[in-house]
Amino acid sequence: MSSGEGQRTALEPALELLKTVYDAWExxxxxxxxxxxxxxVACCTDRVFLTGLEGALLLSGLEExxxxxxxxxxxxxxxRPRSTFNQRARLYQAGREPPPELExxxxxxVCPLLGEDGLCPAYxxxxxxxxxxxxxxxxxxxGAAWQEPFWVELASALFMVVExxxxxxxxxxxxxxxxxxxxxxxxxxxxQGLLPCEPLAGIPAPAEHQARLQECLGRLFARPxxxxxxxxxxxxxxxxxxxxx
Ligand code: SF4
Numbered sequence: 001m002s003s004g005e006g007q008r009t010a011l012e013p014a015l016e017l018l019k020t021v022y023d024a025w026e027x028x029x030x031x032x033x034x035x036x037x038x039x040x041v042a043c044c045t046d047r048v049f050l051t052g053l054e055g056a057l058l059l060s061g062l063e064e065x066x067x068x069x070x071x072x073x074x075x076x077x078x079x080r081p082r083s084t085f086n087q088r089a090r091l092y093q094a095g096r097e098p099p100p101e102l103e104x105x106x107x108x109x110v111c112p113l114l115g116e117d118g119l120c121p122a123y124x125x126x127x128x129x130x131x132x133x134x135x136x137x138x139x140x141x142x143g144a145a146w147q148e149p150f151w152v153e154l155a156s157a158l159f160m161v162v163e164x165x166x167x168x169x170x171x172x173x174x175x176x177x178x179x180x181x182x183x184x185x186x187x188x189x190x191x192q193g194l195l196p197c198e199p200l201a202g203i204p205a206p207a208e209h210q211a212r213l214q215e216c217l218g219r220l221f222a223r224p225x226x227x228x229x230x231x232x233x234x235x236x237x238x239x240x241x242x243x244x245x
Contacts, residue, residue, distance in 0.1 A: 010240070014169045015057055016225050017233055021162055024220040025131055028154065035138040039118045042140050043133040045108035049081055050127035051166035051197055052173035055186040061125030066113065071187055073112040073180035079104045084176050085159040086167075086198040093201060112180060127179075128155075128162050150209050154216055157203045161220070161234070167197040168237025170244070199238060 050058070059067055082099040083091070091098045115121050120130070132155035135145030167174045172185045175194035185191025205213045221231030228236075 010169045011053075011056060011173060013226060013233070014053055014165050014173070014237075015060075017165050017230060018053055018057055018162060020223050020225050020230055021158055021165070021220065022128065022131060024223060025128070025155075025158055028216050028219070029134065029151070032134070032148075032151070033136055034134050035136060036134050040140045041110075041114060041118050043135075043145060044111040044114045044120065044130070046075075046111055046178070047079060047108050048111055048127060048129050048179045049176065050129055050179060050182055051163055051176045052171075052182055052186050052191075052194075053166035053169055054127040054162065055179075055182040056173055058122055058125045058127060059183065059186055062122050066121055067183060067187065070112055070180055071184040071189060075178050075180050075193065076104070077193060078102050079108075080178060080181075080193040081176075081195070084163055084195050084197060085156060086163045086201050087195070089160060089204060090198065090201040092204065128158060132158065150212060153205055153209045153213055157205070157213060157217060158220075160200055160203055163197045164200040164234055164237065167199050168234075168241060170241070199241070200234065 062070075079102070082101055088098040111120075113120060113122060120126055132151070133145070134151065135147060137143065137146040139145045163176065166176065172188075172191065174197040175182065175185055175191060176197050177185075177191065177194040181191050181193050185194060203213070203217065221229060221234070223230045225233060
């Protein structure tokens with residue numbers, strides 16, 4: 001089997017694992033006092049960061065004309081993230097600082113996917129970044145969103161798990177960046193400004209959130225996918241990557 005075929009074979013279970021992480025977020029965040037609702041688009045900006053694996057899922061639910069329009073959008077280099085979640089975790093563990101993010105001039109633009117009706121045309125397939133962008137405070141008419149610190153910790157942990165899944169597949173699916181550039185890459189075009197995904201490097205948490213985070217991650221890792229718990233799959237992806245060299 002060629003490496004391209006091998007990656008495609010690995011993509012299908014990885015998409016199931018990804019959907020399981022998305023479902024876990026829905027379950028774990030149930031009951032949170034959110035101010036968000038339909039037509040509330042303040043967080044639909046041009047800063048949506050995702051992995052190629054998530055891009056593959058998004059593409060599966062997107063009309064061709066929208067996918068083509070999305071990938072043709074120019075991205076200002078000044079808004080590209082400079083490191084991934086697992087890269088940052090690994091650097092912090094080594095006592096090093098990640099590269100500082102650039103300070104984009106001006107306010108964020110609107111997500112190129114957002115419809116004129118104020119709705120997302122790919123809502124069921126949207127990436128994790130769109131799912132975890134929730135707020136306790138109503139911000140649709142202005143003002144800043146506000147999240148409980150624990151929500152941010154849990155979201156960061158899930159970003160790390162999703163990055164690990166993407167890394168496990170390899171190829172263009174193991175690249176991360178902003179929406180138009182990831183979509184160009186998963187559609188077979190040269191993806192500019194993308195970062196390589198890395199495997200989990202441990203999930204850091206401040207002491208006050210450790211017990212709750214462990215409980216949430218325990219529920220996530222125990223979720224069954226194809227007859228095995230999700231945590232088993234995370235190890236299996238490491239074994240597969242090691243075998244592939
Ligand atoms: S992909 Fe959809 S949910 Fe995410 S920012 Fe764009 S319009 Fe909003």
